[in-house]
Amino acid sequence: MIRALADNVREVIKEKxxxxxxxxxxxxxxxxxxxxxxxxxxHIFGEAQREFYNLEGFWRxxxxxxxxx
Numbered sequence: 001m002i003r004a005l006a007d008n009v010r011e012v013i014k015e016k017x018x019x020x021x022x023x024x025x026x027x028x029x030x031x032x033x034x035x036x037x038x039x040x041x042x043h044i045f046g047e048a049q050r051e052f053y054n055l056e057g058f059w060r061x062x063x064x065x066x067x068x069x
Contacts, residue, residue: 009044
């Protein structure tokens with residue numbers, strides 16, 4: 001599922017904005033992936049990794065643009 005989500009994000013952003021990520025971190029088998037578009041970072045987590053990294057808690061002061069659960 002993580003790989004499918006990352007592939008879809010890449011396809012949609014490339015189609016709509018003509019951009020590919022500057023870099024990609026993680027593997028779908030590890031339970032997380034990160035797509036770095038410069039001004040925007042896309043984090044994709046499995047449930048256990050999301051709980052472990054707790055980015056919502058870490059960045060609770062930041063403005064949320066989009067949250068998909």
